[in-house]
Amino acid sequence: MAVQYRVLLLSLPLLQIVCLDLGFPANEYEYSVKRDSLREKEKQFAGESLAMSEDEQIADRYLQLLKRQEFKATRKTGFPPSRPLEETLDTIVHSDVYRVLKMLPKGGLLHSHENHQLSRSILVDIVWNCSDFQHLYILPENHPTDPWTLDFFISPPPGEGWEKVKGHPNYTKEVILQRQTLLGVLTERARRYPSDAAERWRQMDPLWRRSASQLIANVVVKRLYLAAMWREVLTDGVQYIETRKNLGPGTHQLYSLDTHRKYEPTYGKHYLDPSGELDINMTQLLLREFQKRRPDFIGFRRITYGHHQESVSQMKAKMHLSSCTTRRRAAETNWPDDLMTSFEPEVDISTTQDNSLDAVLLGVSRVGHGLGFIKRPYLLKLLKQRRVAIETCPTSNHLLGYIPDLRNHPAVHYIRSGIPVVLASDDPGSFGYDHVTVDWYQAFMAWGLRLADLKLLALNSLRHSGMSASKYVLPSI
Numbered sequence: 375m376a377v378q379y380r381v382l383l384l385s386l387p388l389l390q391i392v393c394l395d396l397g398f399p400a401n402e403y404e405y406s407v408k409r410d411s412l413r414e415k416e417k418q419f420a421g422e423s424l425a426m427s428e429d430e431q432i433a434d435r436y437l438q439l440l441k442r443q444e445f446k447a448t449r450k451t452g453f454p455p456s457r458p459l460e461e462t463l464d465t466i467v468h469s470d471v472y473r474v475l476k477m478l479p480k481g482g483l484l485h486s487h488e489n490h491q492l493s494r495s496i497l498v499d500i501v502w503n504c505s506d507f508q509h510l511y512i513l514p515e516n517h518p519t520d521p522w523t524l525d526f527f528i529s530p531p532p533g534e535g536w537e538k539v540k541g542h543p544n545y546t547k548e549v550i551l552q553r554q555t556l557l558g559v560l561t562e563r564a565r566r567y568p569s570d571a572a573e574r575w576r577q578m579d580p581l582w583r584r585s586a587s588q589l590i591a592n593v594v595v596k597r598l599y600l601a602a603m604w605r606e607v608l609t610d611g612v613q614y615i616e617t618r619k620n621l622g623p624g625t626h627q628l629y630s631l632d633t634h635r636k637y638e639p640t641y642g643k644h645y646l647d648p649s650g651e652l653d654i655n656m657t658q659l660l661l662r663e664f665q666k667r668r669p670d671f672i673g674f675r676r677i678t679y680g681h682h683q684e685s686v687s688q689m690k691a692k693m694h695l696s697s698c699t700t701r702r703r704a705a706e707t708n709w710p711d712d713l714m715t716s717f718e719p720e721v722d723i724s725t726t727q728d729n730s731l732d733a734v735l736l737g738v739s740r741v742g743h744g745l746g747f748i749k750r751p752y753l754l755k756l757l758k759q760r761r762v763a764i765e766t767c768p769t770s771n772h773l774l775g776y777i778p779d780l781r782n783h784p785a786v787h788y789i790r791s792g793i794p795v796v797l798a799s800d801d802p803g804s805f806g807y808d809h810v811t812v813d814w815y816q817a818f819m820a821w822g823l824r825l826a827d828l829k830l831l832a833l834n835s836l837r838h839s840g841m842s843a844s845k846y847v848l849p850s851i
């Protein structure tokens with residue numbers, strides 16, 4: 375054994391233990407000069423190279439002080455980024471750091487799903503207050519496939535078990551609301567194994583339908599929903615939002631309730647918008663009205679998206695596009711590359727892993743999530759060269775079990791490598807944490823960021839948005 379050990383040691387290349395670039399410092403002075411130059415090199419990759427005004431420097435020191443106090447107070451009892459959100463959300467939203475970060479201008483929110491963005495508690499209020507509330511129905515708790523699902527009908531489809539909500543003693547607003555968010559329904563098993571992504575998805579999957587598209591597609595609700603969503607992101611310091619949403623036929627198609635016999639086959643739903651055009655027109659009108667009241671809201675864009683596992687090349691071929699700005703979910707999760715194959719190989723041959731190649735080759739402007747890029751340093755280098763932004767959704771990754779300890783989130787590596795990262799919230803309404811400031815809190819507390827880094831994240835979110843550059847003015851970096 376001893377002999378083998380020596381042989382092994384001798385065969386190690388000596389280079390590994392000699393620091394070639396820097397050499398060993400000859401004396402204490404040289405050591406400290408080299409130390410400073412290392413520090414300077416590191417700074418070039420982070421927000422620290424941003425010019426900060428005197429006021430910003432004061433705010434930076436104040437935030438660092440609050441951060442340190444919060445760290446001291448929670449280190450022994452449970453540092454929030456290292457603990458499951460279901461146990462820390464209350465501490466987070468009542469903290470001083472959170473209070474200050476909420477006021478911070480955050481630029482744009484670039485990765486959000488329209489029907490899952492707004493707090494379910496506000497959505498439920500809108501539905502309860504609206505003129506169609508008397509036509510709200512629910513599938514009961516013991517329904518085999520879709521318990522607690524809400525929908526509007528003049529007269530519900532028979533035989534499915536729909537029950538009228540208004541006046542029903544078992545279906546109070548509070549009881550229903552609790553069943554509409556991931557944080558509300560997390561099972562004991564999910565709580566016990568916060569890194570069991572499959573279990574958390576099992577909890578989340580039914581929620582996508584429960585209080586989303588079919589409720590929000592009611593024109594009466596839709597108008598209030600959009601205005602509330604814009605108002606709410608503004609309270610979080612977000613002045614621009616891009617949401618993902620389907621248009622056209624399906625449960626998301628705009629409808630109004632109508633008692634005319636003509637609409638009996640669709641249970642009283644008068645579908646208004648097979649092409650999705652009315653939805654766009656109505657949204658534009660509402661946005662103009664909203665911006666008259668809130669001129670600090672810069673804008674809103676909607677991104678219609680294709681199938682998850684479809685490659686960018688397939689999508690472009692299908693859409694007859696030779697070039698377009700594309701945003702892509704790529705290397706979305708941290709599942710092992712060799713195992714993350716297409717879910718439906720017969721109809722869709724492109725794997726999630728191949729999509730990260732497509733994303734680079736076909737010149738996407740942003741990638742969604744990008745957790746898996748941490749394992750692909752060569753592709754990461756290309757993303758950096760091509761200034762492709764990574765949309766990072768830390769709380770979503772946390773809640774879905776991919777990164778149960780946010781101190782280890784790969785985005786800090788991306789930020790420090792000089793890749794343009796933007797922070798986003800994904801589905802805060804349906805997850806149940808409601809506010810994008812939670813993502814900023816976690817990133818700020820867990821990744822060693824300072825105000826300059828946060829400023830850079832905000833600037834990235836404008837620079838990499840779909841907005842034309844004439845709509846905003848950025849300081850040069």
Ligand SMILES: *[C@@H]1O[C@H](CO)[C@@H](O)[C@H](O)[C@H]1NC(C)=O
Pocket residue numbers: 496499500503
């Ligand atoms: C719903 O109505 C209540 C009572 O009238 C009101 O306080 C609340 O602001 C309304 N909420 C929404 C979202 O419309």
Ligand SMILES: *[C@@H]1O[C@H](CO)[C@@H](O)[C@H](O)[C@H]1NC(C)=O
Pocket residue numbers: 543544
């Ligand atoms: C309310 O729930 C209880 C217990 O699950 C059940 O026994 C009762 O029949 C329900 N009430 C109505 C009106 O459905």
Ligand SMILES: *[C@@H]1O[C@H](CO)[C@@H](O)[C@H](O)[C@H]1NC(C)=O
Pocket residue numbers: 651652655
């Ligand atoms: C949407 O607006 C455009 C332009 O104003 C108009 O031509 C079109 O008819 C509208 N479509 C619908 C469905 O309202």
